[in-house]
Amino acid sequence: MKKLYSAWFGGYWSPYLVMALAGILSAVYFGITNTVWAVTGEFTRLGGHILEFFGVDISDWAYFSLVHMKGTTWTRTDGWIVWGMFIGALITILLSSNFKIRVPRQKRRYVQGFAGGIIAGFGARLALGCNLAAFFTGVPQFSLHSWIFIAATAAGTFLGARLVNTKWWKGKPVLHKGGTVPVVGTRKNRQPWIGAILGIAYIGLILYFFAEGRTMLGTAALFGAAFGILIERGQICFTSAFRDLWISGRATMTKAIALGMAVSSVATLIIILVYGMDPITKIAAPSTLLGGLLFGLGIVMAGGCETGMMYRLMEGQVVFLPVFIGNIIGATALAYAWDHMGIFNLLVKSGSPINLITAMGPAAALIVTLLVLGAMFAIAAYWQKNYRFGEGFKKGGTTDVR
Amino acid sequence: MSVDLTLDIRGESCPYPVIYTLETLRDMSKGQTLQVISDCPSAFRNVPEEVVKHGYTLVQEPVKNGQEFSLFIQA
Numbered sequence: 313m314k315k316l317y318s319a320w321f322g323g324y325w326s327p328y329l330v331m332a333l334a335g336i337l338s339a340v341y342f343g344i345t346n347t348v349w350a351v352t353g354e355f356t357r358l359g360g361h362i363l364e365f366f367g368v369d370i371s372d373w374a375y376f377s378l379v380h381m382k383g384t385t386w387t388r389t390d391g392w393i394v395w396g397m398f399i400g401a402l403i404t405i406l407l408s409s410n411f412k413i414r415v416p417r418q419k420r421r422y423v424q425g426f427a428g429g430i431i432a433g434f435g436a437r438l439a440l441g442c443n444l445a446a447f448f449t450g451v452p453q454f455s456l457h458s459w460i461f462i463a464a465t466a467a468g469t470f471l472g473a474r475l476v477n478t479k480w481w482k483g484k485p486v487l488h489k490g491g492t493v494p495v496v497g498t499r500k501n502r503q504p505w506i507g508a509i510l511g512i513a514y515i516g517l518i519l520y521f522f523a524e525g526r527t528m529l530g531t532a533a534l535f536g537a538a539f540g541i542l543i544e545r546g547q548i549c550f551t552s553a554f555r556d557l558w559i560s561g562r563a564t565m566t567k568a569i570a571l572g573m574a575v576s577s578v579a580t581l582i583i584i585l586v587y588g589m590d591p592i593t594k595i596a597a598p599s600t601l602l603g604g605l606l607f608g609l610g611i612v613m614a615g616g617c618e619t620g621m622m623y624r625l626m627e628g629q630v631v632f633l634p635v636f637i638g639n640i641i642g643a644t645a646l647a648y649a650w651d652h653m654g655i656f657n658l659l660v661k662s663g664s665p666i667n668l669i670t671a672m673g674p675a676a677a678l679i680v681t682l683l684v685l686g687a688m689f690a691i692a693a694y695w696q697k698n699y700r701f702g703e704g705f706k707k708g709g710t711t712d713v714r
Numbered sequence: 715m716s717v718d719l720t721l722d723i724r725g726e727s728c729p730y731p732v733i734y735t736l737e738t739l740r741d742m743s744k745g746q747t748l749q750v751i752s753d754c755p756s757a758f759r760n761v762p763e764e765v766v767k768h769g770y771t772l773v774q775e776p777v778k779n780g781q782e783f784s785l786f787i788q789a
Contacts, residue, residue, distance in 0.1 A: 324759060412781035414753055416725045476729065485726065485734045491717030491749050492784075501780075547756045552728060559729055560736060560764045615727045627755055629727055701736045701768060 321408035321504075327564060330546030331572025334539060338449050339579035341535045345389055345528055348453065348592055349539060350445035351397070352436045352618050352643055353379050354390040359644030361385070374656065375437075375647035389532035394622075396536020399514055401544040401623035403537070406507025413628045418483045421615075421631045428613025429621075429638020430645070431606050435468075437646040438655070439603025440594045442618045443550040443611075446604070450594070451573045451685075452580035454668035454677045457596035459684070461604040466554050468608020473558035476612055544623040551611040551620055561699025563692035570689040577681050581674060593670075597663020599655070614638065715773065717786065718746040724753045724782060731757035732764050735787070739770055742789035747773060750785040758783055 338349040360376050361384070370376050385391035405411050416422070436442035439461050441450060447465070450458025475481055514537060521530030542548070546568070553569050556562035584591055594600075611617040614635045616624055621639065625632040649655045668677035698705050721738050723731050731754050738748060750761065762772055762785060770787050777784045 324755075410755060410781055412753060414725050414727075414781075416727070418726075421727075473729075477733065482730060482733060485730070485738075486722040487738060488720050488722070489718070490720065492720045492722070492751060547759060549728065549756065552756070552760070555729060556732070556760070560732055560768070562732075562760060562764055562767075564760075564763070615729070624727065629754075631727060696767075701733075701764070702740065 324547050325545040327546045327548060327568035328571055330542045330548060331568045332575045334542045335572040335576030336579050337538055339576050339583055342580060343583040343587060344531055348445055348449040350441060351394050352442040354394045355640050356437055356643040356647055357381055358385060359640045373647055374651040389528050392529055392532035393536040396533045397540035397622050398626060400537030400540025402626040403507050403511045404541050404544050405627050406503045409501050409503040411503055411628050416631045420483060422634050425614045425631045426634035426638045428610045429635035430642035432610025432614055433639035433642025434646045435603045435606030435610055436618060437643045439600045444619060448573060452576040453591040455593045456666040457594045457600045460596055460600045464601045464604025465608040468605040469554035469612050470558050472609045472612025473555050543619060549620045550617045555612045557695055560701040561696055563696035566692035567689050570685045574682055574685045577678060581678050585674060591667055591669055593665040593667040595660060595663045595665050597660045599659035717749045720749045722751045724751055727754050728756050731761050735761050736768060739789045744789055746789045748787045751782060753782045761785060
């Protein structure tokens with residue numbers, strides 16, 4: 313029992329395995345609910361509810377009718393995906409005794425996180441999705457907008473990486489001479505017990521949803537927790553998938569995410585064909601490009617995207633609280649600017665939803681998608697092998713990495 | 715084993731643990747040992763990986779202490 317426990321919670325899981333599983337689960341979730349695994353749409357609705365609470369009349373805001381403000385976050389599947397992810401991640405963090413209030417020593421991190429969160433929230437909603445709906449679950453829907461978004465995000469993270477590497481942004485760490493003997497505490501560790509109780513209570517809630525006949529809410533609560541557990545256990549970070557390429561040439565996440573999207577594309581196409589479903593296609597427009605660029609910049613400034621932020625916050629990394637608040641403010645600001653400041657007319661109206669399946673048929677759509685993902689994987693592997701911190705690409709003298 | 719420098723980056727999140735560690739190692743002379751103390755869960759994986767990729771060696775197993783850990787790296 314103890315051995316089994318430490319195999320699951322002693323160390324982190326392989327990011328490749330985790331992303332492949334998330335890819336299959338997100339395809340199944342689409343098959344059951346006809347919606348995709350996404351989070352920022354719900355952040356926008358949360359912003360809308362906050363405005364309503366303060367008496368703002370949002371009934372004529374076009375963006376809120378676009379994302380549907382029906383019910384509360386507790387009666388929506390998109391809501392339970394978000395809360396399920398928070399709770400699922402918290403359960404495994406507690407089971408592995410990894411919760412700790414982690415306070416950044418440099419106060420500037422709060423400002424940076426808040427600013428980055430706003431930019432990332434604004435950019436994601438401008439593009440109609442974050443690293444999920446316009447990326448990880450967008451590509452398997454064969455929606456062209458996600459490819460534009462991915463390319464733009466990569467460019468945005470390049471700008472972000474340049475910014476965070478400047479002296480005034482990163483600041484100075486604590487460095488002193490000699491070694492430091494860690495103070496080994498003997499405090500009782502109650503975290504796994506709290507995690508187990510929380511886990512059981514949450515399973516109870518899911519069963520309650522099913523018993524009450526609210527099958528879709530139960531499904532969302534279940535899948536949300538599964539996604540939260542997976543991204544926490546795999547320490548999945550979409551931010552690092554691009555940012556780390558520019559910084560030290562680390563490509564583990566890039567490769568894992570490409571693999572996960574390939575698995576998900578095959579699984580999603582099977583579900584689309586077998587059940588005769590329509591893929592979810594979003595508008596590809598100049599807004600997708602600009603949104604991706606802002607999103608890429610924002611997530612690097614914040615140190616995490618809208619998904620990574622969730623489990624980091626549960627780990628007790630307090631710097632992600634201003635990031636979360638910033639995400640909601642940014643998403644809400646976009647909802648305002650959408651019609652009140654002419655963003656829709658200027659950047660979105662000219663676009664149209666383009667789906668690869670409709671454009672070239674299912675077989676070609678899958679082949680093209682897998683080829684591009686394969687190329688992404690190969691470039692990432694080459695990058696990891698040849699790119700070095702502070703030097704960039706070096707001729708010769710490569711080190712072998714797995 | 716004698717440690718020459720300690721880099722205390724508790725509270726710092728990605729990408730700063732990797733950046734600070736590689737920067738510090740670059741400024742150290744060859745053969746010196748650096749201890750990195752961190753509590754960033756991702757850093758437990760990406761700092762050792764990047765350090766080895768950049769040609770440095772881990773001189774002993776990481777020491778875990780609750781949610782914190784120490785890495786010992788030779789420049």
